[in-house]
Amino acid sequence: MRGIFFAAWRNFVRNLHRYRVLLAALVIITLVLTVVLAVVLGLRASLHEKASRYFAGDAVVLGYIGDGDSQIDHVEEVLAAVEGLADGGVSVKTRSLRSTYYDQQNIELFFSGYWFKQRRLVGVEWDLERPVLEKFDFVEGSVPEEEDERGILISTATAEQLRVGLGDELLVSIRSDRGRTNTAELIVRGIYAESSFFGYTPYMHRRALNRLREAPEDRVNEVGVYLRDPLATQEEAARALAAKLAERLPSFGVLETREAYRDEARRKRDRREYGVVTVGAQLEEINDLLSAMALIAGTLIFMFLCIVVVGVSNTFAMIIWERTREIGTLRALGMGRGRTVLSFLIEAGILGLAGVVLGQLLAVGLMELFRLLFHFPPNFVSTLFLTQGRLRWILPEWGILMIGVLVLAASLLGSLRSALRAGRMRPVDALHRQG
């Protein structure tokens, strides 16, 4: 068996000039496949990271009674359930205890006469969420110190509208939970690059937001969990968290879709019930968009692969034709039909493998070069999908393997017909042929 591998390798090297075009085609297809997969996964991860920061975590505990707003009345029990996650083997990065205020009409920021409306206000504990908040693409400043209740983080979109800079004091005006106009003067401690819809959200201390809302200072609306491997484990973590919650508190389980999320918030209850929602469910529409993009890319790649199979088939037919006398000699020297077929298939395998390795190396090099050289200014698309203005790509092991198998299969499939034909040749006919 080693002999046939060696012979196939020698034949491959000797006929490399014949394989050049085919190799280039396989390198290109591998490169395209790798770039598409790695970039789509990178965009998804980037979006997920922003969304989890926006929505308070990868899996978030909500408490509903039917008025549409989440509130956690049993913070200790919920935290105990979160702690219990680690026992179940879920790796938690950190957690969040947030106060959140939604009102698209009545959250206004003012500075020196300039004003800008915001979608929501988020009240955080700076130290608790520091590992996550530090991932913001800060243009100026950073995450405030833990006890800083006068600090606020705003986006570049907001800062530009308000003409506000680091250290400036701006005014936040909202309608409190009692419907009264209330204001607070806060100091800009950080400005993060964000122009997408995630940018209309200032972050402030939870106690400061609760005071502004006329709510008890220790009020918590959402308890979130940030996971170490969110894309792979968020659903498992959500189920485990919901199970832990159900052991302690009345529970409505895991919310899988946005509709369920909306319905549960409004469903009237006698007492507050708790459940878990994942970022995936909150981002259902965007995930659908990314899946649609991946599907379109997949279809195009499949068509491309079919063309490659046909191309490989034709090229191999030509190669077999050109090497007919060589086949005849080998067959006359005693090489069996099976070994002849296998020899050509191994050549095709080596060709495919070379295409995969070269293509993937080239793709990784190009993506990394692109990431290092190109920094996109903040705009809606760049801040929504990129990480700190740069393209993020992720190429997991399963991706490398999947692309390898696909390209290798295309190469083997394309060469199969010609290899079988070579195996069927009679030595006398092959040697007789002029060429």
Added chain:
Amino acid sequence: MYGQKRYVLEMRASFFSYIYGKKAARLVSTLRGLMLAALLCLGGAALGAQDFSRAESREILERVDRLVTYPQSDFSAEYTVVESRPGEGNSRTKMTMFRRDRKDTYTIIIMEPAGDRGKGYLRVGDKLWLYDPVPRRFTVISSKDRFQNTSLRNSDFTRSSLAEDFRIVARRQEELGSYLTDVYDLEAVSDKVSFPKKRIWIDQNHLVRKMEDYSLSGRHMRTTAIPDYKELGDFYVPTRIVIQDELRGRRVDGAVQHQRTFVSVAKASFQSLPDQVFTRAYIERVGD
């Protein structure tokens, strides 16, 4: 960077100058200097603050409300609202207002600009609807919301209900231009109002001449001046109102200018109106 507080004080002085003359502006400027001393002199007591019972509050504020509330008759008038946005120019809204105070209801039909023509507001009790003739749809809005994105609030068009909604917490006397006024600090007793704190300047005829609105935390949000009233029988109709938004404005040519809303009221009438004017069907018909 220009300090926010200094900016507000400067604007306040220029606003007074505009409405009540330079004398008033000088007065504000002097008051600014005296503010610190006044605070040191035991605040409210030194300023003549006193405890007011709920009954006293009601009595004083009812006197004010009575003059601009018309429970015996319907009220209609043509309002012109000019919104002056520094650096952006002016926008003008013309509308017809129908009010029936005994039922706590009003209807407003927008006549200008052409893009908003046919829009209508209907308030019945605590409910307020906005009708948009393009999708032909009513939406429920809050009386605390801005009116057509101006400095006015939807609640500014209702009858005056200071006595119901506020209590007096302090009082002093002050000259406001040529008027000798009683200045009352008010605190809301109801959550229905647009601003939880107010300061009002009442002239010797019990007419509100100036009003300042504050947020719960005490931030000055809006100043309203009412220089002109028209006397109609036993009642008064404010015919010129100037509102300065204390938070919205622009720096133009190095100077800070606030967003202002000028309201003029014409063709005021107490003639009775058909009941159907205060219905959604009426607004739909007019809008279509």
